[in-house]
Amino acid sequence: MGRHRGRTHEASNSGVWEPVVTHQGEPSIASGEPYTAEAERTMTANRWIPWAFRIGSVGVVLLIWELYGRAQETTLFFVPVSSVIAALWEQVQTAEFWDAFRQTFIPFVWGWTLSLAVGIVAGLLIGRFSTFDALTKPYVTFLNALPVSTLVPIAVILFGIGYASRILVVFLFGVVEVTLNTAAGVRYVNKDLVEMGESFNASETRLFRKVILPASLPGIMAGVRIGTGRAVVGMVVVEILLVAVGMGRLILRYRGRFQSADLFAVVLALIIFGILLQVLARQVERRVSKWKYEMEQIA
Amino acid sequence: MIEIEGIGRRFNTRDGGSFEALKDVSFSVNDKEFFSIIGPSGCGKTTLLKMVAGLVKPTAGRIDIDGRTVIGPGDDRAMVFQQFVLLPWADILTNVGFGLELRGMSRKESRDAARPHLEQVGLTRFSEHYPHELSGGMQQRVGLARALAVGPDILLMDEPFGALDAQTRQLMQEDLMRLWEVEQKTVIFVTHSMDEAAYLSDRVLVMDTHPGRVREILDVPLPRPREEGVRRSPVFNELTSHMWRELRGMMGDPTAPAPE
Numbered sequence: 089m090g091r092h093r094g095r096t097h098e099a100s101n102s103g104v105w106e107p108v109v110t111h112q113g114e115p116s117i118a119s120g121e122p123y124t125a126e127a128e129r130t131m132t133a134n135r136w137i138p139w140a141f142r143i144g145s146v147g148v149v150l151l152i153w154e155l156y157g158r159a160q161e162t163t164l165f166f167v168p169v170s171s172v173i174a175a176l177w178e179q180v181q182t183a184e185f186w187d188a189f190r191q192t193f194i195p196f197v198w199g200w201t202l203s204l205a206v207g208i209v210a211g212l213l214i215g216r217f218s219t220f221d222a223l224t225k226p227y228v229t230f231l232n233a234l235p236v237s238t239l240v241p242i243a244v245i246l247f248g249i250g251y252a253s254r255i256l257v258v259f260l261f262g263v264v265e266v267t268l269n270t271a272a273g274v275r276y277v278n279k280d281l282v283e284m285g286e287s288f289n290a291s292e293t294r295l296f297r298k299v300i301l302p303a304s305l306p307g308i309m310a311g312v313r314i315g316t317g318r319a320v321v322g323m324v325v326v327e328i329l330l331v332a333v334g335m336g337r338l339i340l341r342y343r344g345r346f347q348s349a350d351l352f353a354v355v356l357a358l359i360i361f362g363i364l365l366q367v368l369a370r371q372v373e374r375r376v377s378k379w380k381y382e383m384e385q386i387a
Numbered sequence: 388m389i390e391i392e393g394i395g396r397r398f399n400t401r402d403g404g405s406f407e408a409l410k411d412v413s414f415s416v417n418d419k420e421f422f423s424i425i426g427p428s429g430c431g432k433t434t435l436l437k438m439v440a441g442l443v444k445p446t447a448g449r450i451d452i453d454g455r456t457v458i459g460p461g462d463d464r465a466m467v468f469q470q471f472v473l474l475p476w477a478d479i480l481t482n483v484g485f486g487l488e489l490r491g492m493s494r495k496e497s498r499d500a501a502r503p504h505l506e507q508v509g510l511t512r513f514s515e516h517y518p519h520e521l522s523g524g525m526q527q528r529v530g531l532a533r534a535l536a537v538g539p540d541i542l543l544m545d546e547p548f549g550a551l552d553a554q555t556r557q558l559m560q561e562d563l564m565r566l567w568e569v570e571q572k573t574v575i576f577v578t579h580s581m582d583e584a585a586y587l588s589d590r591v592l593v594m595d596t597h598p599g600r601v602r603e604i605l606d607v608p609l610p611r612p613r614e615e616g617v618r619r620s621p622v623f624n625e626l627t628s629h630m631w632r633e634l635r636g637m638m639g640d641p642t643a644p645a646p647e
Contacts, residue, residue, distance in 0.1 A: 278472075280468065280470055280472045281472060281474070283442060283472075284466070284468060284472040285489055286442055286460055287440050287441075287442055287460055287464075287465070287466040287543075288460070288465065288466075288485075288486040288489040288490065288537065289459075289460040289461055289462055289489070289490060290489035290490070294488075294489055294491070295489070298485075298488060298489060299474075299489075302474075302476055303476075378476075
């Protein structure tokens with residue numbers, strides 16, 4: 089089987105004796121620079137500035153939303169953010185909301201897990217073996233080019249409106265990004281690292297497990313994060329487009345009744361769910377590729 | 388003994404032609420000899436070293452080590468790289484033991500086995516640090532310790548000090564010299580520094596370019612153990628001036644046809 093060789097990657101450590109600062113702002117042994125309180129203050133301040141901007145930006149939008157909503161003559165279409173939050177608060181106290189959430193959540197977890205498992209394994213094989221890449225390329229290209237939503241009716245015809253079709257759709261939404269990012273992660277592993285492994289007479293299995301796999305973790309984790317976002321989209325799309333169950337059914341019902349505050353509340357709940365998953369994925373990514381972030385700090 | 392017999396290497400070019408990187412290269416390296424290869428950029432010296440390592444296959448000729456033809460990497464050889472090539476996600480001790488780990492030892496065993504070699508290069512107190520926290524010179528000591536840890540008969544060094552500043556480079560040369568005098572391994576050392584080649588080696592192979600081939604093999608008649616002072620001896624100067632004359636002759640217009 090042919091193998092992809094990673095691209096040459098210029099090492100960032102050129103051997104020049106430069107002061108190096110680790111991500112905690114500690115002085116490195118290489119530089120021996122004094123650790124000053126002033127430096128620490130600067131770093132702390134810098135870390136808070138983006139957060140201030142983020143919170144400020146959200147605050148301004150919410151304020152405009154609130155004012156615009158209050159200026160409306162009717163609550164049939166657009167409602168202020170305060171009513172949405174109030175509606176959400178009421179909904180989360182009902183059994184109906186949580187039943188809907190469970191109906192949505194269970195197939196999501198199955199489809200999502202499956203997309204990660206299949207995507208990572210397929211990506212590793214595609215990235216490492218050009219034969220496997222050639223075999224799967226038409227399908228990956230096909231899935232990547234096609235709006236996956238168009239497959240929803242087919243999934244429902246084939247598998248009905250039960251869990252199976254919803255699992256399939258969530259899976260299809262997520263799997264492509266996981267596969268492509270994992271494959272890219274493997275393919276662009278520093279070629280020098282692979283050569284080093286080979287020079288020590290490592291078997292293919294050990295080379296893969298001890299060099300290629302850890303070196304591609306950043307790519308794999310990026311795939312997991314992006315794939316997770318896509319899987320959430322799949323979860324909502326299938327319920328709104330065809331199978332009126334779970335959160336999707338709530339959305340359709342509130343829309344039909346012009347209960348805008350409740351409609352917005354369900355959407356808000358889904359946004360919060362999506363953000364929580366993203367935060368989780370990013371935390372795992374950061375932990376797994378800690379070395380990568382530290383390297384980038386000094387690059 | 389390493390015998391290199393009639394080695395050639397052709398690469399196919401994009402336009403369908405081929406390019407001859409090495410042509411009819413023959414020489415041999417004795418056991419426990421410090422043998423340097425010097426030549427202008429693009430003369431194929433690194434390719435030649437990688438062939439001895441078993442990473443690149445020759446398109447002509449063969450390489451025998453103690454009578455056995457090289458067909459791939461082997462446990463008798465270990466390589467030290469110009470760009471160090473350490474694992475950025477592993478600490479220094481794991482990096483030093485990594486060659487052993489790649490040959491089947493567990494992480495814990497290899498770390499234990501790595502300790503004396505880390506001490507050999509004077510980095511014991513950095514065992515828990517990560518590569519990016521170390522200077523280039525320190526990183527290359529780790530690279531050297533990793534190669535020594537697998538207990539090779541032959542050490543293959545690919546411009547190991549090429550990425551270091553002049554002062555660090557000189558210190559590393561002296562340290563390597565002392566290590567080699569104790570370890571008594573066969574070393575093939577690729578460099579583009581004439582001082583380095585003269586200071587370290589028993590013999591120096593000067594390579595010609597386009598295609599890469601043997602120009603001459605020089606003996607270095609400097610006594611061992613070598614002190615730093617030999618760099619100022621007349622023999623040393625004579626040797627480096629000779630190398631410079633040779634290399635300079637090859638480094639004229641690179642587009643000019645190669646002299647036959």
